[in-house]
Amino acid sequence: MRYPIGIQSFEKIRKGGFVYVDKTDLVYKLAQGSVYFLARPRRFGKSLLIDTLRCYFEGRRDLFDGLKIAELETEWWQYPVIYFDFNVGNKRTATGLNEYILGVISKYENMYGIVPFIEEGTGKPSLDATLRFNHLLEQLYEKTGRQVVVLIDEYDKALLDLIETGNPADEQQLSDNRELLKGLFSVFKATDRYLRFVMLTGITKFSQVSMFSGFNQPDDITLSPRFDTLLGITEEELHRVFAEPISEMADGMGLTEDEVKEQLKQRYDGYHFSSRLIDVYNPFSIINVMANEEMSDYWFSTGTPSYMERLLSKCQEEVMAYTGQYYARQTFIDYKADTEMPLPMIFQSGYLTIKDVNREFNSYLLDYPNNEVKQGMVTLLANNYLQPKQDTKAWVNDMVQAMRKGDTELVRRLFTSFLAETPYSMRPKKDQKDRELYFHYTFYLLMRLISCYTVYTEKQLSEGRADCIVETPKYIYIFEFKLDGTAAEALQQIEDRGYAKAYEADTRALYKIGASFSSKTDTVEEWELRVKNEELKITK
Numbered sequence: 403m404r405y406p407i408g409i410q411s412f413e414k415i416r417k418g419g420f421v422y423v424d425k426t427d428l429v430y431k432l433a434q435g436s437v438y439f440l441a442r443p444r445r446f447g448k449s450l451l452i453d454t455l456r457c458y459f460e461g462r463r464d465l466f467d468g469l470k471i472a473e474l475e476t477e478w479w480q481y482p483v484i485y486f487d488f489n490v491g492n493k494r495t496a497t498g499l500n501e502y503i504l505g506v507i508s509k510y511e512n513m514y515g516i517v518p519f520i521e522e523g524t525g526k527p528s529l530d531a532t533l534r535f536n537h538l539l540e541q542l543y544e545k546t547g548r549q550v551v552v553l554i555d556e557y558d559k560a561l562l563d564l565i566e567t568g569n570p571a572d573e574q575q576l577s578d579n580r581e582l583l584k585g586l587f588s589v590f591k592a593t594d595r596y597l598r599f600v601m602l603t604g605i606t607k608f609s610q611v612s613m614f615s616g617f618n619q620p621d622d623i624t625l626s627p628r629f630d631t632l633l634g635i636t637e638e639e640l641h642r643v644f645a646e647p648i649s650e651m652a653d654g655m656g657l658t659e660d661e662v663k664e665q666l667k668q669r670y671d672g673y674h675f676s677s678r679l680i681d682v683y684n685p686f687s688i689i690n691v692m693a694n695e696e697m698s699d700y701w702f703s704t705g706t707p708s709y710m711e712r713l714l715s716k717c718q719e720e721v722m723a724y725t726g727q728y729y730a731r732q733t734f735i736d737y738k739a740d741t742e743m744p745l746p747m748i749f750q751s752g753y754l755t756i757k758d759v760n761r762e763f764n765s766y767l768l769d770y771p772n773n774e775v776k777q778g779m780v781t782l783l784a785n786n787y788l789q790p791k792q793d794t795k796a797w798v799n800d801m802v803q804a805m806r807k808g809d810t811e812l813v814r815r816l817f818t819s820f821l822a823e824t825p826y827s828m829r830p831k832k833d834q835k836d837r838e839l840y841f842h843y844t845f846y847l848l849m850r851l852i853s854c855y856t857v858y859t860e861k862q863l864s865e866g867r868a869d870c871i872v873e874t875p876k877y878i879y880i881f882e883f884k885l886d887g888t889a890a891e892a893l894q895q896i897e898d899r900g901y902a903k904a905y906e907a908d909t910r911a912l913y914k915i916g917a918s919f920s921s922k923t924d925t926v927e928e929w930e931l932r933v934k935n936e937e938l939k940i941t942k
Contacts, residue, residue, distance in 0.1 A: 403647060405693040410449040412457050416465045421692075423639050423685075426471035428632045429454055437590070437600040437620040440629070441607055442675075443752025445686035445701060447633040448603040452485070452555045455601060459483050459551040481598050482542045483551045484510055493560035494572065499579050503531040503586060507538050516541045532585040539593040549598035552590075557583065558604035562709040566716065580608075606737045606750040624735070624750075630675040634682035637671065647692045654695060669697055672771035674756040684752075687774060701752075702778030710751055715786060717744045724748065728758075728765040753779055780850040788844060791823040798851050805852065808877045810913055814929045817917075820848070821925035837921045841885045845869070845919075849881075868901040878905055878912045885919050889928035892916030902934075 406420040415422050432438065433455065442448050457465050461480035466472050484506070491502040508527075511518050518527035519537035528534055542550050560583065564576040590600055602620070623629045641648070641663065652662045666683070670691070673682040690700040706714075724745055734754075737746040748754050749768060753775055758767035770776035781794055790797070797820055804812040821844070849870045870881040880901050882892040893916030896902065905912055912934050920927040 403692070405689050407689055407693055410453060412450060412454040413462070413465055415450075421643065421689075423635055423643055424469050425451075425632060426454070426466060426469040427474065428629060429458060430471045430474045432601075432623075432629065432632070433458060433599060435599070435621055436597070439602045439604075439607065439620045439622045439624070440632075441604055441624040441750050442633050443750070444605060444707065445684075445704065446752070447685050449487070449489075449555050451633060452487075452553045452601065452603060455551075455599075456483050456485055456553055459599065479548070481548045481551045482510075482514065482546050483553065484538070484542075486552075486554045486557075488554070488556045488559040493579060494563055494575060499560045499582055500529070500531055503582070504529065504534060507531065507534045510538060510542070514542060514545055516545065531582065532589060535586060536589045536592060539589065539596045543596040550596055551599045552597065552601075554600075554602045556604055557602050558606055558608060561608055562605065562707070565709055566712040606747055607735060608737055625676050625731070625756075627676040627678045630678060630680055631682060633685070634673060634675075635685050635688050637667070637681050637683070640666070640683055640688065644688070644692055647695070651691075651695050665697060666691070669773045670701075672755060672757075673752070674771075677756070677759045677761075677766075679756065679759065684772070684774070699774045699778050702774055706782060707751070710747070710753075711786075713744050713747055714783065724754065725769050726767070728760055728763075728767050730765055734766070734768065776850075780847060784847040784851055787847065788824050790820060791825070792820065794851070801852050805872060805874055805877065805879065808911060808913075810879075810915065810931055813879075814917075814926065817848070818926040821919075822923070824924060834921075838885055840924075841883075841919055841921070844924075845883055868896070868899075871901070873910075876910055878908065878910050880912070880914050881917065882915070883917050883919060886921050887918050889916040889918045889930035892918060893930045893932060896932075 404418065404420045406415045406418075406422070409415055409418075409420065414420075429451070440448070440451075458471070458475075459479075459481045460483055461478045463472075463475075463478045466475075486503070486506055488502075491498060493499045493502070508518070510516070516538060519530075519534050520526065521528040521530075539550050539552075560579045561576060564572045564579065567573075590597065600620070607622070607624070623632075635643075648662055648666075649659055652659045655662065657665075666688070667681075670684045670687045671681050673684065674680065675682060684701050686704075687700040691697055729745070733743075734746045734749040737750065745754075745768075752771070754768045755771040756766050757769045759765075760767070770779065781798075784790070785794055797816065801813065801816050804810075804816060824844075849872070852872070868880055869883050870879075872879040872881070880896055882896050882901075884892045893914060896914045896916065902912060902914060914932040914934075916928075916930045917926055918928040919925070
C-alpha cells in the first residue's frame, strides 16, 4: 500500500494509487445541501475534504470511478468553484489577510476573464475585498450560467494566530481580521441566488466573529449525527481497509491481530463527533502507523499549535479540571477568543472529546479521546508547569518499572528527586491557598504521567476520596498525601477511612503509602509504608 502522508490533493491520491478510505457517499449527501460549517481538529482531513468537494463540483467524474459516489451521481454538472485556503500567507500584518483575499479574487477574475469591480472616481480595481467578491459572484453566474461553489478551508487561521499573544498590535489586527471576515461572509446573503454550495471549515467556531449573522444561517454539522464519520476512520473502516498491514504488523510485533487492534484502539481511537458515540480513529496517526509499521505519538508529536500553548499557559491549573465532567452542549461549541472559558478551544482542537451523553439533561461527558492524547497532554502540561531539569519521559519509564516490580523505595526516590529538581521560580510564593493549589496540581500531573496503569485520582470510596490508587498486574498502591503534615497522619487516614476495603479479596500485593510534602522545599518530606496488615515501614 502507498500511504498519502502529507497529501491533501484528492486528484494526487486517486491518480497516484494511494490508499483512500472511501467517504464519497457522505460527500454526495453533503453536496445536496447548500451552506455548511464544520469544525474538526488539525490533521483530521478537512483540507482533503474541501479538495474532494472541489473535484466533485468541477465534474471530475474520472477521479471518482470505483467509489461509492459513482453509483449515486448521474449528472456530474460542472460549476465554477472559488477556493480560499486561509492556511496560506501571513495574516499577522496590517494588510496580509486583505491582500490574500484580493489575490484569490483576482485569480478567478483572470481565470474567467471577468473585469474587476472598479472603484468609483479612480478607474482602478477596488481594494475593497467585499465589493470585489460580490461582483465576482454575480459575474461568474452571468458568464457561466451556473451557480457558484465557494469552499473556504481553515477560515479561523487568520484569527488563531493572533489570539492571546499579549501584543497590542496583534489585538488590533485580530479585530481588523474579524471585521474583514464578517464583511466577506456577508456577501453570501446578498448573492444567495448565485450560490450553489458554500462550505467553511476550521478548528473552532468563533462566536465573536458574528460570521453567521451576515448571511443565511449555515448548517453547523460539527456535532451532527449525519456527518459524524465524514472525517477520521471508523473501526469498521480500519479493520477492512487496513487488514493486510495490521496482519503484517502483528507478525512483526509477535502479537495476534486482535492484540494489535486493541493497541490501536487504546492509543488512537475514542473520538466521538455526535451523540451517537460512533468511535472515530485519528486518521493522521493511523496512516503514519501503517506506513512506519510502528505505534508512536504521531499526531501529538507534530507539535502543539501556538494558540493552544498560549491558551494553556494562562489557564494551566484549570485544564485538568475539565476532564471527566458533564457539560451543556453550548458550553464547548462557541469560542469567545479569551482565557475565561478555554473549554471550547480545548475540545474543538481535539484534546477532549465526547465520552458519554446524559439524554435526560442533554449534557455531554468530556474526557481525553485516547492514550496518545492523554499522555501527550499531561506530559506537555507537566513540562510547562513544573519545568523539571530531568527528562520527563525517562522519569516516567523509571517510575513505571519501579511500580511494576513493587520497588517502593525506588518509587519514593523518584518522587523526591523529580520534585526536588523543580526550578525554584516555579514554586508558589504567595499564600497558603496558592501553595495548596500548586501541591494538588503537581501531584495530579505526576499521577497522570504514569497512567499507563490503571490510575484513580480522588477516587470516591465508601468513606471518602483516596488521593490516588494505582493498580498494576501484581501490585496495588494506595497513596495519601499531606501538605505540611506528617506521613503518619496520611497513613492513618487510609486506615480510618477504609480505602483498602475494596481490595480485601484481591490477591495482588497491596501497599498503603502515606507521604508529606513540604511547602518550603516542595518535595517529599516523610514517607511511611504499610503492606496490607504487615509491619509499618518508615522513611524520612
